[in-house]
Amino acid sequence: MDLRVGLIGLKGHQSTILSGVQAMQDARLVAVSDDDESKLAGVPGWPSAGPHTQTFSDGLKLLDSMELDIVGVCGTDSERAPMILAAAERGIHVIAEKPLAMDLDELAQVREAVQTGGIHLSMLLTMRCDPPYITMRRLIADGAIGEVCQAVMQKSYRLGERPEWQRSRETFSGIIPFVGIHALDLIRWVTDRDFTQGAAWCSNVGHPAMRDLEDNACVALQLDNGASASARLDYCRPAKAPTHGDDRLRVAGSEGVIEWMYTADQLTLLTNSEDPRVVELDEPIDQFANFVASIYEDKPSWVPAEDCIRMTEICLRLRDAANTGTVAQLA
Amino acid sequence: MDLRVGLIGLKGHQSTILSGVQAMQDARLVAVSDDDESKLAGVPGWPSAGPHTQTFSDGLKLLDSMELDIVGVCGTDSERAPMILAAAERGIHVIAEKPLAMDLDELAQVREAVQTGGIHLSMLLTMRCDPPYITMRRLIADGAIGEVCQAVMQKSYRLGERPEWQRSRETFSGIIPFVGIHALDLIRWVTDRDFTQGAAWCSNVGHPAMRDLEDNACVALQLDNGASASARLDYCRPAKAPTHGDDRLRVAGSEGVIEWMYTADQLTLLTNSEDPRVVELDEPIDQFANFVASIYEDKPSWVPAEDCIRMTEICLRLRDAANTGTVAQLA
Numbered sequence: 001m002d003l004r005v006g007l008i009g010l011k012g013h014q015s016t017i018l019s020g021v022q023a024m025q026d027a028r029l030v031a032v033s034d035d036d037e038s039k040l041a042g043v044p045g046w047p048s049a050g051p052h053t054q055t056f057s058d059g060l061k062l063l064d065s066m067e068l069d070i071v072g073v074c075g076t077d078s079e080r081a082p083m084i085l086a087a088a089e090r091g092i093h094v095i096a097e098k099p100l101a102m103d104l105d106e107l108a109q110v111r112e113a114v115q116t117g118g119i120h121l122s123m124l125l126t127m128r129c130d131p132p133y134i135t136m137r138r139l140i141a142d143g144a145i146g147e148v149c150q151a152v153m154q155k156s157y158r159l160g161e162r163p164e165w166q167r168s169r170e171t172f173s174g175i176i177p178f179v180g181i182h183a184l185d186l187i188r189w190v191t192d193r194d195f196t197q198g199a200a201w202c203s204n205v206g207h208p209a210m211r212d213l214e215d216n217a218c219v220a221l222q223l224d225n226g227a228s229a230s231a232r233l234d235y236c237r238p239a240k241a242p243t244h245g246d247d248r249l250r251v252a253g254s255e256g257v258i259e260w261m262y263t264a265d266q267l268t269l270l271t272n273s274e275d276p277r278v279v280e281l282d283e284p285i286d287q288f289a290n291f292v293a294s295i296y297e298d299k300p301s302w303v304p305a306e307d308c309i310r311m312t313e314i315c316l317r318l319r320d321a322a323n324t325g326t327v328a329q330l331a
Numbered sequence: 332m333d334l335r336v337g338l339i340g341l342k343g344h345q346s347t348i349l350s351g352v353q354a355m356q357d358a359r360l361v362a363v364s365d366d367d368e369s370k371l372a373g374v375p376g377w378p379s380a381g382p383h384t385q386t387f388s389d390g391l392k393l394l395d396s397m398e399l400d401i402v403g404v405c406g407t408d409s410e411r412a413p414m415i416l417a418a419a420e421r422g423i424h425v426i427a428e429k430p431l432a433m434d435l436d437e438l439a440q441v442r443e444a445v446q447t448g449g450i451h452l453s454m455l456l457t458m459r460c461d462p463p464y465i466t467m468r469r470l471i472a473d474g475a476i477g478e479v480c481q482a483v484m485q486k487s488y489r490l491g492e493r494p495e496w497q498r499s500r501e502t503f504s505g506i507i508p509f510v511g512i513h514a515l516d517l518i519r520w521v522t523d524r525d526f527t528q529g530a531a532w533c534s535n536v537g538h539p540a541m542r543d544l545e546d547n548a549c550v551a552l553q554l555d556n557g558a559s560a561s562a563r564l565d566y567c568r569p570a571k572a573p574t575h576g577d578d579r580l581r582v583a584g585s586e587g588v589i590e591w592m593y594t595a596d597q598l599t600l601l602t603n604s605e606d607p608r609v610v611e612l613d614e615p616i617d618q619f620a621n622f623v624a625s626i627y628e629d630k631p632s633w634v635p636a637e638d639c640i641r642m643t644e645i646c647l648r649l650r651d652a653a654n655t656g657t658v659a660q661l662a
Contacts, residue, residue: 147537150547150565152485156583197656199530203557206478206585216481216583218559220551222656226534228549230561234481236583239603252487252547252567254537272570325528325553327656 003027003292006068008059008083009075010034011163012097013124017072020288022048027292029053033062034075059083068092070292074124076165077173081106088117095122095291099177099312107316111309120295123308124287127182127247128189131281132260132267136249137190138282139258144269146255148191151229153183156246159207159215159235167211175202175214175233176322177315183231184219184318185311186249193223195314196331200322206236219318224331334358334623337399339390339414340406341365342494343428344455348403351619353379358623360384364393365406390414399423401623405455407496408504412437419448426453426622430508430643438647442640451626454639455618458513458578459520462612463591463598467580468521469613470589475600477586479522482560484514487577490538490546490566498542506533506545506564507653508646514562515550515649516642517580524554526645527662531653537567550649555662 003026007014010032021027029049033056034040040055056062059075063086073083073096081101087094094114100123101107114121127133140148157179165171172178180200188194202217204210217233237246243263250259256271258279267279285302294301314330321328334357338345341363352358360380364387365371371386387393390406394417404414404427412432418425425445431454432438445452458464471479488510496502503509511531519525533548535541548564568577574594581590587602589610598610616633625632645661652659 149537149567150549150563152549152563154483156588197532199551199658201528201551201553201559203553203559205556205558206480215585216559218481218483218551218561220530220532220549220561222532222534225536227536228532228534228547228563230549230551230563232481232483232559232561234583236480236585236588238587238601240606241588241601242607252565254546254567256569257487257567257572270569270572275571276573325658327530327658 001026001296004030004067004069006031006062006066006071008033008062008071008073009079010036010039011076011165012074013126014072014074016124016126017095017288018046018048020286023286024289024292030068031056031062031066033057033059060086063087063090063092070095073097076171077178078102078171081110084110085113088113088119091117091119093120093295095124095288098123098125098181099173099315100308101312101316102173104313104316107309107312114305120291121305121308122291122301122303125182125185125303125308125311126287127186128303129285129287131284133186133190133249134285135267135279135282136251136258136260139269139279140191140251144256144271145251145253145258148193148223148225148251148253149227150252151187151191151223151227152250153187153231154246154248155179155183156234156237158237158239158241158244159210162210162213166213169212172212174319175217176200176219176319177312179233180217180219180231180318181311181315183233184314185307187229187231188311190249191223191251193225193227195221195229196224197222198318198321198328198330200318202322217322332357332627335361335398335400337362337393337397337402339364339393339402339404340410341367341370342407342496343405344457345403345405347455347457348426348619349377349379351617354617355620355623361399362387362393362397364388364390391417394418394421394423401426404428407502408509409433409502412441415441416444419444419450422448422450424451424626426455426619429454429456429512430504430646431639432643432647433504435644435647438640438643445636452636452639453622453632453634456513456516456634456642457618458517459634460616460618462615464517464521464580465616466598466610466613467582467589467591470600470610471522471582475587475602476582476584476589479524479554479556479582479584480558481583482518482522482554482558483581484518484562485577485579486510486514487565487568489568489570489572489575490541493541493544497544500543503543505650506548507531507550507650508643510564511548511550511562512642512646514564515645516638518560518562521580522554522582524556524558526552526560527555528553529649529652529659529661531649533653548653
């Protein structure tokens with residue numbers, strides 16, 4: 001197999017794709033595009049690329065010029081859906097940044113195009129591939145905490161310097177679709193429960209230079225067994241904090257509580273029957289390799305298209321609910 | 332001064348009142364009522380009571396039989412408003428369990444009766460008197476974290492055995508008014524920000540023997556500066572957990588994050604300018620002594636009547652929003 005991989009945009013988690021290409025003997029990074037020439041200048045030096053890797057300042061030109069099997073779509077939020085549509089038209093499989101679209105109309109177009117184009121689609125819900133969450137999902141499925149009663153996730157990050165495209169609603173989807181999608185996807189995936197209703201509030205209160213980029217959000221939701229969930233997102237992690245991020249996921253059930261704290265680097269399990277313990281973590285997943293295997297070896301996708309579409313829909317509905325002070329119907 | 336104190340009901344935080352009476356030279360516990368004779372049998376042995384302390388099986392009989400200055404109202408949720416009304420009619424000051432009422436109609440009657448009776452009213456929002464929260468409020472007011480962007484509280488408890496009255500909507504107000512009121516009051520009090528909107532979900536998923544007693548709730552809210560807040564409540568703390576409770580309060584601002592974790596017994600402050608540090612805690616407050624001083628020495632009340640009424644209103648509106656899947660208007 002000779003797998004020709006392209007990359008449109010260098011504004012996200014493209015490293016997942018690049019390290020995946022590098023790890024696969026049969027994959028080649030044949031083309032990269034971005035509107036920033038200075039970023040493209042570094043491409044020939046990448047371990048996953050080489051002098052043969054062509055560069056483009058425009059994603060559509062890349063698609064029109066190259067024969068590709070898979071394309072990574074990692075530009076701004078507003079470029080995402082148009083590029084997915086263009087790739088689907090050409091029958092190229094897509095692994096995209098999140099969310100898939102800026103609004104529900106665009107999302108409907110993406111859903112339709114993926115179906116019509118018969119392509120495989122995945123999304124860089126990279127946290128699904130991290131050991132703590134894989135382990136939590138397995139333990140919860142095994143009944144370690146009984147019936148899920150509540151799931152709560154925190155994502156807190158340093159703000160640092162944010163690019164211009166994240167400061168405008170025209171090009172940025174918002175903190176809930178951009179950051180919250182990881183938190184809500186993990187709650188849904190780890191508990192194997194879907195959302196039925198939710199409400200959210202978000203704003204930029206403390207960082208006016210970031211304009212439309214919200215620095216905080218809180219979401220409350222109902223799960224399909226009647227349990228509750230919430231997510232809290234912020235860009236308020238101080239400069240002097242010991243780590244860039246402070247992710248936490250806690251699921252409380254009828255028989256126990258399981259909790260991951262990134263800063264403590266510990267997954268802890270408390271139950272009614274056993275003494276509290278720190279859980280050993282499962283192995284990570286290579287998301288790109290899994291995506292390739294899901295296409296060519298008929299293996300199940302770790303991040304299937306229906307989850308990517310569903311999570312984008314959930315986050316866009318919650319963002320719109322936050323903007324209008326209403327309850328989002330998610331069932 | 333000879334302060335005659337009565338206590339109606341032994342179903343809540345009455346220990347705050349009892350230890351307060353005990354600590355005050357001039358206060359006497361003159362009467363106690365409860366519908367459980369076995370509980371009353373122990374009264375003469377209490378350090379705050381004695382053989383002179385009269386007991387009643389009925390709160391109204393107590394009020395009709397005794398001359399009182401202050402009464403503690405610590406029975407079931409459904410008895411609370413009627414007893415506050417009866418005390419207010421007789422001009423007796425009230426320190427009550429929370430919430431003040433079972434619904435908004437009852438709450439309006441309480442508000443009216445307190446005004447008409449000209450009595451002082453407070454509520455056992457006991458957590459306001461705990462050092463971590465006093466310290467957080469002081470530091471936030473001093474600008475330690477800049478503009479408040481997000482506040483989040485967890486209250487998690489072991490379920491244990493719950494009395495019959497907490498298992499029925501007829502006598503129990505719900506997990507949000509009963510437990511969540513502490514969390515939401517602390518968010519509001521510590522940040523000095525009021526709530527404008529909120530939504531909530533709660534249910535009993537994992538503990539059917541508890542019937543109407545919800546074992547989980549998640550609330551998301553908007554603060555009056557546009558910031559977001561959330562509270563998560565559960566009765567899922569496992570039997571083998573190292574402590575009965577696991578309270579946490581985290582406030583993120585434009586310049587720092589301050590966080591209390593009960594199980595770690597640490598209040599930590601992270602900021603943009605200083606290395607992370609553990610904060611020394613302020614002294615606790617004696618809520619009962621403060622209530623007495625607010626009545627007879629014109630000192631400011633630590634838990635003033637308007638906050639008790641406001642917090643009851645907020646929690647009842649959020650509970651009703653949870654029951655109907657709507658957004659509660661709180662402004």
